[in-house]
Amino acid sequence: MKDNTIIVGLDIGTTKITTVIGEVAAGGSVDIIGEGTVPSEGMKRGSVVNLERATHAIKQSVQAAERVSGVKVESVYVSVAGNHAKAITSHGLAAIRRNQEIAQPDVDRAIENARAVPLDPNLEIIHTLPQEYVVDGQEGIKNPVGMHGVRLEVDVHIVAGTAGPLLNLRRCVQEAGLRVEGFALHALASGLATLEAAEQAQTVVVVDMGGGTTDMAVFKRGNLAHSACIPLGGEHVTADLAQILKIPMEEAENVKRRYGAALPELADQDLTLEITTSSGSTHAITAFELSRIIKPRLAEIFGLIRDEIDHTLGPVELVAQNVILTGGAALLRGAPELARDRFRLPVRVGRPRGIGGLTDIVSGPGHAGSVGLVLYGIGEDGKVPHLVYGDMAPAVTAPSTPDVPVVPAPTPEPVAATPDKPKDKVGPSLADRVRGWFKDWM
Numbered sequence: 001m002k003d004n005t006i007i008v009g010l011d012i013g014t015t016k017i018t019t020v021i022g023e024v025a026a027g028g029s030v031d032i033i034g035e036g037t038v039p040s041e042g043m044k045r046g047s048v049v050n051l052e053r054a055t056h057a058i059k060q061s062v063q064a065a066e067r068v069s070g071v072k073v074e075s076v077y078v079s080v081a082g083n084h085a086k087a088i089t090s091h092g093l094a095a096i097r098r099n100q101e102i103a104q105p106d107v108d109r110a111i112e113n114a115r116a117v118p119l120d121p122n123l124e125i126i127h128t129l130p131q132e133y134v135v136d137g138q139e140g141i142k143n144p145v146g147m148h149g150v151r152l153e154v155d156v157h158i159v160a161g162t163a164g165p166l167l168n169l170r171r172c173v174q175e176a177g178l179r180v181e182g183f184a185l186h187a188l189a190s191g192l193a194t195l196e197a198a199e200q201a202q203t204v205v206v207v208d209m210g211g212g213t214t215d216m217a218v219f220k221r222g223n224l225a226h227s228a229c230i231p232l233g234g235e236h237v238t239a240d241l242a243q244i245l246k247i248p249m250e251e252a253e254n255v256k257r258r259y260g261a262a263l264p265e266l267a268d269q270d271l272t273l274e275i276t277t278s279s280g281s282t283h284a285i286t287a288f289e290l291s292r293i294i295k296p297r298l299a300e301i302f303g304l305i306r307d308e309i310d311h312t313l314g315p316v317e318l319v320a321q322n323v324i325l326t327g328g329a330a331l332l333r334g335a336p337e338l339a340r341d342r343f344r345l346p347v348r349v350g351r352p353r354g355i356g357g358l359t360d361i362v363s364g365p366g367h368a369g370s371v372g373l374v375l376y377g378i379g380e381d382g383k384v385p386h387l388v389y390g391d392m393a394p395a396v397t398a399p400s401t402p403d404v405p406v407v408p409a410p411t412p413e414p415v416a417a418t419p420d421k422p423k424d425k426v427g428p429s430l431a432d433r434v435r436g437w438f439k440d441w442m
């Protein structure tokens with residue numbers, strides 16, 4: 001029997017660096033046997049800005065996971081934030097000889113043709129993900145091999161990363177004494193870890209709410225069909241609080257985590273906080289007022305994600321069935337409710353599922369990316385792997401607090417012809433700048 005395989009995910013985030021060590025049994029079950037999380041250093045919005053400090057933090061994170069598992073890590077799968085990536089969906093075609101069955105080389109030819117799009121030489125392809133196939137106009141075919149037809153078509157989702165940031169990431173990992181086994185888009189990894197079996201038959205939007213970026217991926221029947229990234233995240237919410245309340249970032253972070261809410265109606269109505277500003281003066285603020293500072297930024301982020309989907313795929317409530325929130329910022333009280341309001345779809349917080357071992361340690365939405373990298377490493381084809389659940393731990397059980405398991409969709413409303421823009425958006429100039437950034441996306 002084949003030995004168990006060790007697969008390691010390294011999620012180099014803006015606020016934290018997490019290493020997750022997975023042990024894959026010959027039967028296919030995955031146990032998490034090591035985890036190490038340290039505060040991030042040398043990173044800004046998913047980019048390495050200080051090689052030495054980032055390398056140091058990577059080493060610390062990997063060593064912490066090694067200590068837990070007793071395993072020496074040699075190679076890792078590394079996540080890439082969407083702001084270094086360009087994603088396009090390209091169409092490929094292959095003609096099939098009359099009276100011949102479609103064979104694997106025909107499928108490869110169709111995919112190769114889709115790949116043959118002119119790409120900026122500064123880009124390195126990270127993922128080539130075939131969507132469903134079309135045979136003689138018949139859509140929705142998962143595997144065309146063995147079918148008859150004269151025309152085979154495929155849409156391929158190509159994700160390419162900017163060479164510079166990828167090289168910097170690779171360099172840090174190598175300097176830390178590790179080999180890069182592969183790169184995977186952050187939101188793809190988050191989706192792989194959190195999509196439930198039923199959702200693999202649907203269209204699902206995964207929104208990974210990190211510290212410096214919010215990564216989005218649309219999964220269509222288990223395939224990554226679209227991806228994008230907003231260079232805004234939980235740190236911007238903290239910065240808003242720090243600026244408006246005139247307190248240091250660390251204190252703003254504490255206040256946000258303990259008392260913050262994304263919706264004023266969900267804030268503790270009886271709570272008043274005494275705030276001491278950096279200059280020494282004190283003033284009182286209610287939790288209600290606090291959430292009125294938090295809401296606009298989060299609404300802006302959800303609004304930008306919504307605009308992106310509306311513009312590329314169509315009105316989100318018509319193209320998708322539900323939304324999964326992952327990343328640390330998904331833990332903010334009221335985030336699923338606000339997302340439900342903006343997307344007009346059922347929303348849930350996504351936690352890694354289908355794994356055994358140290359499930360309690362990796363049960364939060366902030367671990368979706370790192371656990372997802374391990375799952376990506378199993379298949380490496382970007383598809384949600386068919387997990388064989390361990391005997392002892394069939395799935396991660398979500399703690400009952402603090403988030404809402406599923407927020408159902410609101411009662412349907414007539415769909416607006418134009419995208420639903422948040423009414424209380426702050427800093428329209430910033431939003432416009434971000435939208436300008438999206439213009440480059442195809």
Ligand SMILES: Nc1ncnc2c1ncn2[C@@H]1O[C@H](COP(=O)(O)OP(=O)(O)OP(=O)(O)O)[C@@H](O)[C@H]1O
Binds near residue numbers: 012081256330
């Ligand atoms: N309990 C909580 N309530 C509110 N926000 C939280 C909570 N826990 C973490 N966060 C926020 O989550 C963010 C960090 O999320 P995460 O760990 O997913 O980011 P990251 O992976 O380091 O960053 P990125 O993916 O942007 O590179 C921070 O802004 C933090 O304030």
Ligand SMILES: [Mg+2]
Binds near residue numbers: 210
């Ligand atoms: Mg992250």
